[in-house]
Amino acid sequence: EFAKLDHHRLLRQGFAEVVFCQGKTLEQVQAIMERLAEYNHSILATRATKQMYDAVKQVVTDARYHELARLITVERQKPPVDKERFILVMSAGTSDIPVAEEAAITAEMMGNEVKRVYDVGVAGIHRLLDQHQLIEQANVLVVVAGMEGALASVIGGLAAKPVIAVPTSIGYGASFGGLAALLSMLNSCAAGVAVVNIDNGFGAGRMASMINHMR
Amino acid sequence: EFAKLDHHRLLRQGFAEVVFCQGKTLEQVQAIMERLAEYNHSILATRATKQMYDAVKQVVTDARYHELARLITVERQKPPVDKERFILVMSAGTSDIPVAEEAAITAEMMGNEVKRVYDVGVAGIHRLLDQHQLIEQANVLVVVAGMEGALASVIGGLAAKPVIAVPTSIGYGASFGGLAALLSMLNSCAAGVAVVNIDNGFGAGRMASMINHMR
Amino acid sequence: EFAKLDHHRLLRQGFAEVVFCQGKTLEQVQAIMERLAEYNHSILATRATKQMYDAVKQVVTDARYHELARLITVERQKPPVDKERFILVMSAGTSDIPVAEEAAITAEMMGNEVKRVYDVGVAGIHRLLDQHQLIEQANVLVVVAGMEGALASVIGGLAAKPVIAVPTSIGYGASFGGLAALLSMLNSCAAGVAVVNIDNGFGAGRMASMINHMR
Amino acid sequence: EFAKLDHHRLLRQGFAEVVFCQGKTLEQVQAIMERLAEYNHSILATRATKQMYDAVKQVVTDARYHELARLITVERQKPPVDKERFILVMSAGTSDIPVAEEAAITAEMMGNEVKRVYDVGVAGIHRLLDQHQLIEQANVLVVVAGMEGALASVIGGLAAKPVIAVPTSIGYGASFGGLAALLSMLNSCAAGVAVVNIDNGFGAGRMASMINHMR
Amino acid sequence: EFAKLDHHRLLRQGFAEVVFCQGKTLEQVQAIMERLAEYNHSILATRATKQMYDAVKQVVTDARYHELARLITVERQKPPVDKERFILVMSAGTSDIPVAEEAAITAEMMGNEVKRVYDVGVAGIHRLLDQHQLIEQANVLVVVAGMEGALASVIGGLAAKPVIAVPTSIGYGASFGGLAALLSMLNSCAAGVAVVNIDNGFGAGRMASMINHMR
Amino acid sequence: EFAKLDHHRLLRQGFAEVVFCQGKTLEQVQAIMERLAEYNHSILATRATKQMYDAVKQVVTDARYHELARLITVERQKPPVDKERFILVMSAGTSDIPVAEEAAITAEMMGNEVKRVYDVGVAGIHRLLDQHQLIEQANVLVVVAGMEGALASVIGGLAAKPVIAVPTSIGYGASFGGLAALLSMLNSCAAGVAVVNIDNGFGAGRMASMINHMR
Amino acid sequence: EFAKLDHHRLLRQGFAEVVFCQGKTLEQVQAIMERLAEYNHSILATRATKQMYDAVKQVVTDARYHELARLITVERQKPPVDKERFILVMSAGTSDIPVAEEAAITAEMMGNEVKRVYDVGVAGIHRLLDQHQLIEQANVLVVVAGMEGALASVIGGLAAKPVIAVPTSIGYGASFGGLAALLSMLNSCAAGVAVVNIDNGFGAGRMASMINHMR
Amino acid sequence: EFAKLDHHRLLRQGFAEVVFCQGKTLEQVQAIMERLAEYNHSILATRATKQMYDAVKQVVTDARYHELARLITVERQKPPVDKERFILVMSAGTSDIPVAEEAAITAEMMGNEVKRVYDVGVAGIHRLLDQHQLIEQANVLVVVAGMEGALASVIGGLAAKPVIAVPTSIGYGASFGGLAALLSMLNSCAAGVAVVNIDNGFGAGRMASMINHMR
Numbered sequence A, B, C, D, E, F, G, H: 001e002f003a004k005l006d007h008h009r010l011l012r013q014g015f016a017e018v019v020f021c022q023g024k025t026l027e028q029v030q031a032i033m034e035r036l037a038e039y040n041h042s043i044l045a046t047r048a049t050k051q052m053y054d055a056v057k058q059v060v061t062d063a064r065y066h067e068l069a070r071l072i073t074v075e076r077q078k079p080p081v082d083k084e085r086f087i088l089v090m091s092a093g094t095s096d097i098p099v100a101e102e103a104a105i106t107a108e109m110m111g112n113e114v115k116r117v118y119d120v121g122v123a124g125i126h127r128l129l130d131q132h133q134l135i136e137q138a139n140v141l142v143v144v145a146g147m148e149g150a151l152a153s154v155i156g157g158l159a160a161k162p163v164i165a166v167p168t169s170i171g172y173g174a175s176f177g178g179l180a181a182l183l184s185m186l187n188s189c190a191a192g193v194a195v196v197n198i199d200n201g202f203g204a205g206r207m208a209s210m211i212n213h214m215r
């Protein structure tokens, strides 16, 4: 038995176990998704290849694939959404969009209104300041940035609401696979910023959703 | 002019600029605190030595010093507190308490009810499971741990509310000044966990407060 | 002469030299296995590709291939096994199974009863606590985990018997190829935990076998 | 309440909770030791300064201090010891002795016969080969080495019994605080070697004791 | 003979050899400064302690000490300065001022008009935008920042002139002695930014001066 | 909308936004280049594959591809060039030429006279000294080197003008992807050297151009 | 002109410039080898692919390829060799042989008698001690080892002659691409050991040859 | 018994065991030196404090202390020295002299003629080229440099004899305790350079002596 599904998780934490596809065989992903689909109306699998999706599709016919975000989703019943309290997902560059989309779709799956503002890195700060109103209105913010990751600090200083920072592996040389952005975000001189793993759009979306649901 | 105080911050983010004392001279800390005390009823300075406090005390007579947490606080008017929605600050070991206290006092200063559960590291998991109810009732959780930092993942799996994880530099050898706990927390297999800098109790307390105030 | 086989090892340490296939040519692996098969009834080769196995199969016809575990084995005579004293091999996730299987098969080859419990990571701790009895009955434990590797500390705190911890390279971003799990395990706040190299299932299986054979 | 003692540990794992003194105040160490001394006949505190010992001595009058090993011990009733099955603690250099003693005394406290062989680093391998008989007779081996830590691999190749390797921070420059020895030991080409944290003599002694008590 | 002075440097590069005091004995610093003072009218020594200055003062009576910047200077003849083309030295925090001053005084010594704007970190970006005019008028910019070093990217995006970025070791935890700020600055998504060593105010001042003198 | 072009940049900084192609899809690169080509007469895209160029060529018919340098350029109107003030681009080895060309072509695009001297690493210092005159005449220098990156320090000591150092990832083993050259250049004992990211020829060319245009 | 050959090197250092093929195009390698072949009777190119060799072969017809060692050699006139003074090249494992051969062939090209002893890692120290006589007779020793690299220290302690240690990237996990072996060798507790870059068989062979030719 | 002296070493390797004082107690250093002094006429202890020397002086009255080099030496009978074959010890800066002296005195103790050339770093390359003749005449070279360590590559390119490179911890910031110089030297593009540990003057002197004695 290669997987012990945590069927209790939906009750305990409000969403079924999310499948981490990387490092699993096609058969394993297929079987796990099939079992989850029996007990849950919303399921999510991350870091999935197209090939994995094809295998899942055979047994869970209503599964959808989000290519950029590398997500497989099943959504049989839309959760109710409060349109007033939105999560704002921002990316510093166009290349960071796959991770940003992973966060955005995750949050949508979990019943949140999500707005997206992409490609507003700090090198052209006026593009960012143009978004001032959205930043102030957002209930939670997810900031996705590679290279030097400076966007998180700037947003952290502008927003009055919690910022979840996601470093990405976009960059080269001394970005060391996202390390530069990660360290930058951890050392943010703005308070109200917390960080998830490099490229972990899913984790950011999940965290933002939890916060956005607080009453 | 060695300091440009961000007097706007109280309006923008609900709390005055917090002073980072490390690397500042006694004169600088003293002067900055004096100026802040003119315009604000609640002020906070972090990573302050006793000597810095003594200098501040001369000009801001109602300043208090929290030795373990290395904080200087001035609190002229208690903010209203919702006792039902509490922040739970947990530490893995006794040695992590200074950082945990930095988080707890910061959150209290910002108008939150805080409960503390210290020394419940995963090596004796029953101590932790004994706290099950508190973990479920908490509105936000701050988990402070050094060494391998595993506590964050376990709490992340149990709680349905957001967890702010704070790695500490407690440990030796391959803890590399808190790096082991930091990486561990960033790679948490539980979702709903976000991380702040090593030993950054202040940042965790601030973030937890922001989340706890969401309605 | 590209290999000096340590024929003395069987006598000295109770098992023939184990072949590390990575970095060797097909011809080298083939020739080494052929020579070992002349003098030993049990032989083991690790990190072997299917292609290497095909080459070996030609000259050692009773060789078997374990695809997931990337092992080639020859076992002409089963060693006696004490069923009461079993080694428990646990994995945190499904993706860690290849390394766990490398450990389990190694231990079986060396004459041990092995039980497997896979996919019991700490994010759903009840799955783990369900295995409480097995953990208490086990004579030695092998704990295989990637990402933050917290499972080792939790098991180390529950078990009264030695725990061999194996970090895996499963993860991404700040897992840095298994570094996060490795550091986490080395800094375990539970005593009775010792660590082998990242992805070194073989080493863990060998160590567990040595300990399990102590009388 | 700054410490939640794990009183259950003696039952669960055969030895009371061991106190990690680093990062604790004098008062904390004193109070924890006092409470532990009420319920246990053998107690151990690691990484203790002389000053901490003096504070403990006031409330636990039969406490002893081992200066080199930085241990505080209380031993009211010697556990029975099997003299035939001894643990061999080896050090590569004289400078590694403090860590080796931490391991040796820990193991003795836990009811083991311990033999010591110090200063037998691989630079003069005949010194090591002179100890051949002891190495063969030992039931478990603890190998303590700094700098390049090569001793663990050589002993791992000679011994038929489990080797617990302890890297130390002895060295300078590219030893990077013990990292060189740690990596060296983790990559040992000899099987039957598992590693604990840099300078963690306690952990090695505890692990060796667990293994030595197996029947 | 412990020092081979590069007397040719004044001719070759327009300024005499600058003495790096760290790691030198009092006698060495004293003797080197004495010899340099014979041949040059402007001399500079970096990373000098007060004690070193006292020794130098005995033999070079017109030497001055800049405590914050840890510089010893001798300036017998002011170089002509073009007031229109100024170097703007900016710091993110108050704690970064010592490094900023090292840069500013170095540049002044080398015949440049220098303006200073300190404590304008990105957490309160309006403080920074208030300086918009100065940023546009500056001929060269030196940006000094610790923690996450984001200031360099923001200035790099605003200014049309070259930016020399200086990471500082201000910070703690995952700042790793300035590594976070260094990597951040190297990965700046704004072009027109080049970086010098952590805390190297001198190098930044020298580089800025070279650029500012271009015609 | 996946890209917010910074159309203001030409005005603000004298050159249109430069496209970083890595991590973008073919469609994204194509669309961004098409839009930029509408508003600008000179455009530049870096880290572009041949495939990306082919996609761009369809919509921007006068685009050119520089294979070695991995640049796409559009140049409809040559900027005026001052032939007297040239930028000297030097490389240590032949293998560093791609990065050197990225710098050289970038600078040419931005209206600079560029001279190239390649393969003059310090292992044969006479090759370097032969270029003495060019080094003295250059107005700005770009030094591109992998392996140990020593060339930057030697040139920094010879030249009276600013040196922009570019570490490359050329090397193996302990070059750690360019880290060795990067650290070497940051620690240059020659003043007047500033550093850009590993393999960042573009950044060096841009910076050199800014400096070369100073009057 | 992409390459400035150092034709003076033969005179200065006794052997023509050696071509580092990695990162060069086929055309570059071909052209450089052609030019070198005009002026020298012995030439060497390292890290060459088979494809590069095929290109070279077209223009330098007497070139040979050493597949395992990835060397291209041209040797028109054998240098005289002193058979009594031999270089001993040792490898810890079979997988290290490619690097060992790079060293051995390099040394042979430069006029040395070379003996090879491969696969004598420290895990079976008797295999090593069996070579005692050769180790004592050798004039210079090259020790090639991956994983934990302990062989260098053991040989360093046995031999009275200089040892050149070559760490290899053979290993996995915490070998970090050869870092473990590199650090181990640098921290060797035996004196008389100096280290070259990871996988740098060429450098070791060249150094050993220089030492072996001393009179 | 805390030390097993390797009395055989004088016979095996031509010089008695050298004492590494760091991490040893005063009593241990004293006792070890006393025993060594009974059997040897030349003894050497490295990394010794003045206090250690005072303790040794009481029992070995003819011991001498070299403060800068931190060496204790006893030399009762000068070994014969060949004045023609000299070792050239070079340092890049004045601050590197302590390590250079450790190398020089070690080599002198072992019967070598040593010449010293200090403070000839590459920032003023003419100072270095002035020493051209000495560099050509030297039989072995030891190059000691901190910061970027470029001196080793330049000397490696000039000299026809073996170069032993010693990185030092002189520097700050991104020198990371000597790591920058170490990596630089390991990646030297000049062949004929081998490296010892950071600050390991002793190891370099010993290696140079071995090479210098070859006939």
Ligand SMILES: Nc1ncnc2c1ncn2[C@@H]1O[C@H](COP(=O)(O)O)[C@@H](O)[C@H]1O
Residues within 6 Å of the ligand: A188, A189, A190, A191, B017, B018, B019, B020, B021, B046, B047, B200, B202, B203, E092, E093, E094, E095, E119, E123
């Ligand atoms: N302990 C702390 N850790 C991280 N950031 C802090 C800390 N204390 C204050 N800060 C932040 O540091 C900034 C002030 O830095 P400075 O201008 O140097 O006093 C403020 O923006 C605070 O939000």
Ligand SMILES: Nc1ncnc2c1ncn2[C@@H]1O[C@H](COP(=O)(O)O)[C@@H](O)[C@H]1O
Residues within 6 Å of the ligand: B092, B093, B094, B095, B119, B123, C188, C189, C190, C191, D017, D018, D019, D020, D021, D046, D047, D200, D202, D203
């Ligand atoms: N020197 C040591 N190294 C690692 N772990 C230790 C050490 N000493 C005690 N421990 C463990 O640390 C835990 C106690 O931590 P604390 O609650 O902070 O005293 C216990 O579970 C011990 O097993």
Ligand SMILES: Nc1ncnc2c1ncn2[C@@H]1O[C@H](COP(=O)(O)O)[C@@H](O)[C@H]1O
Residues within 6 Å of the ligand: E017, E018, E019, E020, E021, E046, E047, E200, E202, E203, F188, F189, F190, F191, H092, H093, H094, H095, H119, H123
């Ligand atoms: N603070 C500094 N940081 C980096 N390099 C410096 C510094 N101060 C002086 N230098 C350089 O160090 C060299 C002098 O080193 P030394 O011969 O050891 O005094 C000169 O070439 C200076 O350019």
Ligand SMILES: Nc1ncnc2c1ncn2[C@@H]1O[C@H](COP(=O)(O)O)[C@@H](O)[C@H]1O
Residues within 6 Å of the ligand: F092, F093, F094, F095, F119, F123, G017, G018, G019, G020, G021, G046, G047, G200, G202, G203, H188, H189, H190, H191
């Ligand atoms: N495998 C190798 N490792 C290190 N250096 C090498 C290697 N092969 C050649 N070299 C050196 O690289 C330089 C040639 O570099 P390049 O000009 O790029 O061909 C020469 O100085 C050689 O001494």
Ligand SMILES: [Mg+2]
Residues within 6 Å of the ligand: A092, A093, A094, A119, F003, F004
């Ligand atoms: Mg963009």
Ligand SMILES: [Mg+2]
Residues within 6 Å of the ligand: B092, B093, B094, B119, D003, D004
């Ligand atoms: Mg505790």
Ligand SMILES: [Mg+2]
Residues within 6 Å of the ligand: A003, A004, C092, C093, C094, C119
């Ligand atoms: Mg699972």
Ligand SMILES: [Mg+2]
Residues within 6 Å of the ligand: D092, D093, D094, D119, H003, H004
């Ligand atoms: Mg010794």
Ligand SMILES: [Mg+2]
Residues within 6 Å of the ligand: B003, B004, E092, E093, E094, E119
């Ligand atoms: Mg401030």
Ligand SMILES: [Mg+2]
Residues within 6 Å of the ligand: F092, F093, F094, F119, G003, G004
């Ligand atoms: Mg070349």
Ligand SMILES: [Mg+2]
Residues within 6 Å of the ligand: C003, C004, G092, G093, G094, G119
């Ligand atoms: Mg072998």
Ligand SMILES: [Mg+2]
Residues within 6 Å of the ligand: E003, E004, H092, H093, H094, H119
């Ligand atoms: Mg100097």
